[in-house]
Amino acid sequence: MNRHDLVGAPTGEPLPERVARARVLLEEAVPPQWRREPLIYVRPQHMEAVCAVTRCRREAIDHGMCNGHAQRWHRIGRPQLDVFLTTTESALRDHHILPSCLVSVCRRGRARDDLCPVHSRQWKAAKRPLIATWVTTVVVTDGPQSTCRLPNCELAAEGGSLYCRVHHRRWRARGEPTHEEFEAEVMNYGDPCWDFRRLPGQLKLELQYALKCNHELGFPPGSHSCSQAVRMLVRRGATTLLEHDRASWTAIFRSYLNDPNQFKNAAAFLSFAVEQLTDLIEGSGWKREYPRDVWQLRRLGYIPAAASRQLNFTDIQQRWLVDSAKRWLHWRLTVEEKSINTVSADLLALRRLSAFLTATGQAHYSIRQLTRPVLEQHIAWLHQQPQLGSSATIRDSISALAVFLRALQDHEDWAPDLPRNAVIYASDYPRTIPLRARGLNAHIMTQVRAHLPRWPQPDGRFLTELMLATGLRVGDACALGYDPIVRDRDDNPYVRYWNHKMRREAYVPISAAALDKIREQQTRVREQYPAETAAYLSQPAPRTLPVDALRLVPANKLNPHGLLPFKRSTYNLQLQAWVAKCGITDEAGRPAHITAHQWRHTFATTLVNRGVRLEVVKQLLDHASLEMASHYARLLDTTIRAEWDAARDSDDDLQHLLPADVEWASRSRTALPNGHCGLPRQQTCDHSNKCLTCPVFITTSEDLPAHEAHRHRTLTLIAQLEARGQTKLADQNRLVLEQLDTRIAQIKQAIATGGAHRDAS
Known part of the structure; x- marks a missing residue:
């Protein structure tokens, strides 16, 4: 067989x-x-880790030390650890090198009193004189003796054994193994x-x-x-x-x-x-793994994170859905080369579809019955599940289902019985909530730049400097090859990297200072992996990315050849420890919350505020659309404040009372029936009506009659609407009435105190 x-x-x-x-x-x-x-x-x-004692090359077991140094540390009373590590001797007494009797010509091993058993008895019989003097008077009458068989042991073999007395006792205690086995064990003690x-x-x-x-x-x-x-x-x-x-x-x-x-x-x-x-x-490989309902990703050649070690189809109750899901996800992994995280999210969306069919009594449905009305029910069911949380999660689930159905329709042999109306429309997606800008403000960035030299680990500090200079994602920065530098025809340096999210090669320009940082990091890697660096540089530069080769920032543990990239989780731990140690705070004095991805947001926001066009920012970040680039490139508060100061054209504060009515009226852009528009001339107005709640709406004492007339018309309209039973429209006009009452009261108060009124609420 x-x-x-x-x-x-x-x-x-x-x-x-x-x-x-x-x-x-x-x-x-x-x-x-x-x-x-x-x-x-x-x-x-x-x-797993080397002993922290300098020049000790044994494995760390206890408190960062090998067993021998840990025992020594415990034996002397556990002094301050950092002092002990720098002052203790690295050498340990190996068990195959035993001290001999203090009698100079005696070759027996020490027992008690630093003497061999024979001389110890003689010394006691002499009534224990001073040992240092007594050993010089001893006469040894033993004839020639053979030497212990163990290398480096110079003691005499005793009692017809091949070993000295101590090693013979240890050999018997181990069950009298073969001499070769016992000697290898003793010689390699501590390794x-x-x-x-x-x-x-x-x-x-x-x-x-x-x-x-x-x-x-x-x-x-x-x-x-x-x-x-x-x-x-x-x-x-x-x-x-x-x-x-x-x-x-x-x-x-x-x-x-x-x-x-x-x-x-x-x-x-x-x-x-x-x-x-x-x-x-x-067995492993697709041929053996595909029929199973739990795909172990390691058997398919993937090295995923612990959270996504497998793709589990057992929660899907419908066999037709399991078969279709397997075929689609196999295509996503092998042909479309989607990431494990993406495919895991796709499978989760199909598991939710199966849960919906089961919960609504439609588990017995075949694929023929997956029609548009059933999909509409599923979308409504998703909105009713509190555990899904935000609308973004629901949107991702609907999006994955839409891609799944489109794939079944494009490959007609996958599901020939799928109804033609089994489609997802654009209107099925939840409303998109604009993402907030995540770039770090000047207050935090000032502290970051001041404390960055205090980052204790050189690899984490270099990654931070690199991401601030290039806007790379943390995963892309960790995965850089040893030599990522390429140059254009004008000899300008660029970092060449693999954009894992877009699955394509990309380039970003760097400054001379950033190039120097990369060269320093290469020097550290070359000192740690000299043979691997020489082998890397002996080969021509790779024509395509990604490449499994020596890394610019290798993982710092269990990485004998430098092929494993620095772990994002390790960087995140270093980042949080550094932020806490340096006491970086926000404007309110609270501990700042900083993530690795915020370096990318800060990079993009800084570029936009320095006048870089959005199209250029999109290229630098290697985004697929201007929409995504605009999310990163939000304006800072300083930019918005500059625009607002230009519109105000004065240094006064944002109080409701202003020096004079005429000054504000002269700055207005457009005269309105009951006020003026104060929008800056370089901006356009999105308000189709002269709304009382416009943020730049301006009123003065001259507008009081118009406000009072507007109030009278509003009261008349409310009465007419209530008489016709149009309560919703009446309620809307009551809001207008409240705004008018507030404005009229503010103008009258300003007149009484001799000031002027401006409303920009």
């Missing part, structure tokens, strides 16, 4: 047969280099080590396979986390990971712990091992 015949998941397969099938696949999948026991790697990139020797053969192979997969993905687990998982499996008496699924193993693991968060990395490794083993025996 070949390997292809072994891959799959027969329905109702007994566990013993499943384990036997997995054993054959594992024997082939785990090469000999991953079966060494114990498996040891000493590169810092293979650790990152994955030890599965206590586990049965099947389980050992399963974890070795998980380590191999982790290494290939660039995420090898730390040995400390792995040892925690091994201890739990030993206590459980487990023989194979196939005994339970991923969720069950996670629950079992946590049941053994007092604080699950303390061992979350170990639980994550065990969960990963279950996933990889399941993928091995069930």
Whole structure:
């Protein structure tokens, strides 16, 4: 039977047969280099974290230190950690280098009193004289002795053993393993080590396979986390990971712990091992994954975020909708190359359609009955669901459904029975609420520029400087290749990047200062990844993007070759910590809320306020439409204030009392029946009628008779409307009457105090 015949998941397969099938696949999948026991790697990139003590290259376990330095720190009373890290010695006493007896010619190991057992007895028999003097008088009569077999151990082998007394005792305590195995363990004490020797053969192979997969993905687990998982499996008496699924193993693991968060990395490794083993025996790729009702995205070659690890069709009750959804989402992923987040949102919209059909007693409907009236009912149902929140969520759901129906109609063989009137019209979408501008104002940006040098991590600080200079999205900035600089024919520098949202290559010009920052970042990467940088620069520049190669800002953990981009979540954590540490506040003194995307808004808003045309802003941000660019490029308060000051043409404050009636009347643009229009000459008026609530409507004492006449006509009209039963129109005119009464009272008060009245409410 070949390997292809072994891959799959027969329905109702007994566990013993499943384990036997997995054993054959594992024997082939785990090469000999991953079966060494114990498996040891000493590169810092293979650790979760390196000990914080300078020049110590062991794995961090406790308080950022290796086990040896952590024990030393606890033993001396847990002094201030930062002082201990900078003052303690990096060297630890290795267990294969043992101190010898203080008697200079004695080659036995020390026991008590810094003497070997033989000389310790002699010293006590001599009534414990001063040791420093006594050791010089001892005469050693032992003949030639063989040396301990362990490298670097110069002590004498004792009692016919191959080892010195101490190492012989340790060898026996470990169950007298083979000499090669024992010596490898002692020599590599303290190095990152994955030890599965206590586990049965099947389980050992399963974890070795998980380590191999982790290494290939660039995420090898730390040995400390792995040892925690091994201890739990030993206590459980487990023989194979196939005994339970991923969720069950996670629950079992946590049941053994007092604080699950303390061992979350170990639980994550065990969960990963279950996933990889399941993928091995069930197969991967579209051919095997498409028929399933839960698509594991990792089996399709995607590395999604934790929130979108799978596409789950089980909540869709209608089989015809499941089949159509699978075909459409497969097309979206493979042909249209939509992102995982987009496809997940599309599936959510179809799950809502299924929930509507079930809730309204239409679950038995076929696709023939998905007509326009049913769609109208669905849209109304969406508006009645409080959990959907804003109209934007409803709009996104309707939009995804519209694209789905259009795809079924364009591909007639997908759903030939779909009614022709199953369409979504533009009028079906909720009213669009204009998005507010999110650019940071001058008060906050002044603090940002002042405190930016205090950003402790150079990678996060560089990303902030880059986004402020280019307007890149945080995901696009993190994913930049090592050398993103290109030049035009005039030798001007540009950043070349992949616009993930629009799925296309884009360029943005940069200044000489921004270019210098990029060169500094390249220097840091070259020092961290010298071999990878040399290999990158030895190849011609990529003709197309994106490219999986060395990054300009590599991830700072579990990234041995620099191929993984800096994580957006890591940047966001650094950003929030920096804002809190620097005490950045808004005008009211409250802690400022700053997100990574606001750097992009601020970049666009600054350009517009400096006179850059909106078409140019659209090109710089690589937007698809001017509408989206205009959302980013909102005018700042300073620009609006400048326009208002130009209209007022004075330095007075916004009070209702003004120096003189004539001054305001002379500044009016248009004389109205009961006032004047004060709109600036360079602007147009959107008010078709001379509305009393116009924000720039101006009145003076000369308009009092007109207001009183208007009030009389309004009272007459209200009486006529009430007599005809037109109460709605009467109520509208009562609002006008209230405005008139307010204006008349203000004008009379101004006349009585010798001032003038202006109303711009």
